[in-house]
Each structure stands twice: as C-alpha cells, then as structure tokens.
Amino acid sequence: MPAQERPNFLWSLFTLKCPRCRRGPMFTDPNAWKLRRTLKMPERCPECSQPFELEVGFWYGTGYVSYGLSFFFSVATFLAWWVLVGLSTEDSRFFLWMGLNAFFLVVLQPWIMRLSRVVWLYCFVSYDPDYKQTNVREFDYKTDSYYRKGGEQGTDDPAK
Numbered sequence: 001m002p003a004q005e006r007p008n009f010l011w012s013l014f015t016l017k018c019p020r021c022r023r024g025p026m027f028t029d030p031n032a033w034k035l036r037r038t039l040k041m042p043e044r045c046p047e048c049s050q051p052f053e054l055e056v057g058f059w060y061g062t063g064y065v066s067y068g069l070s071f072f073f074s075v076a077t078f079l080a081w082w083v084l085v086g087l088s089t090e091d092s093r094f095f096l097w098m099g100l101n102a103f104f105l106v107v108l109q110p111w112i113m114r115l116s117r118v119v120w121l122y123c124f125v126s127y128d129p130d131y132k133q134t135n136v137r138e139f140d141y142k143t144d145s146y147y148r149k150g151g152e153q154g155t156d157d158p159a160k
Helices: 009-014 058-084 093-122
Strands: none
Touching: 009 093, 058 093
C-alpha cells in the first residue's frame, strides 16, 4: 500500500489496526484464540509510536463497548433467525436460537474483546495522514499537574 493512500476506516477497524496510522497492528499475536495472549499489546504502535494505553485504567471503558457489540450481535442474529427460520410458540425455535447465539457469543468473545479495545481507542485517537512527520501527543497524566487537586497551581501550569 503506498504511503499517500489513506487506509479504509472500517477495514482498519475490523483488522484491528492502530487508529493514528491505520497500519500498525494493535496486538502482538494476530490469533485472538490463543487465550493466554488474547489481549497482549505492545506499549506503542510499531508503525507510528502511538501509545495504546492513554492513561491509567484506560481499558475499563471497553467493558461498555464489549457489552454493546454483544448486544448488537444478539439483535442481528435474532432478526436473521426471525426472517430466515421464523419464530413460533408451537415449538422450541426460540430456544434453539438462544443456544446458538450463546454458543457464538462464547466462541467470538476473544475477538469481541479485541474489537472493543480497538473501538474504544478509535474514540480517542484520530487518523493522522502525516503521522511520520508529526509527533505523538503526550497525555497529561505523565505530568504532576494531572495529580494535583483542583485549586493548586504549580510551576508546570500553563496558566502561570
């Protein structure tokens, strides 16, 4: 892929690429089903040096994204089941759908967990077409001002 070509947003999202360059892999192992290494990530993107953990506890928000993705998947499979197979009170088709949906959610859970991390990071880091020429934005949790109480002012305060 030529350097000036803009990578596709959805392709980069679903192939779990860095949001800043859309080229670097976000996970060290491409196989999500090696469960001991499912969420193992490098500290920074190997392509653009974007840090992946933006602040302490950053990944806690991925639980909400994972829940939303699982809910969306369940609604989509329910609608597909309803259209293709149908629902009836006369037999156990609904319970068959519930069993198949639960099975697929368990099997897809490692990939859903990875995708939720990628979606969460995409919410906070935007694409930079000139990522090779621009510096990575450093986050303020690395400075003392991040840990001060609201009224305290220090020497590294930009307002002083």
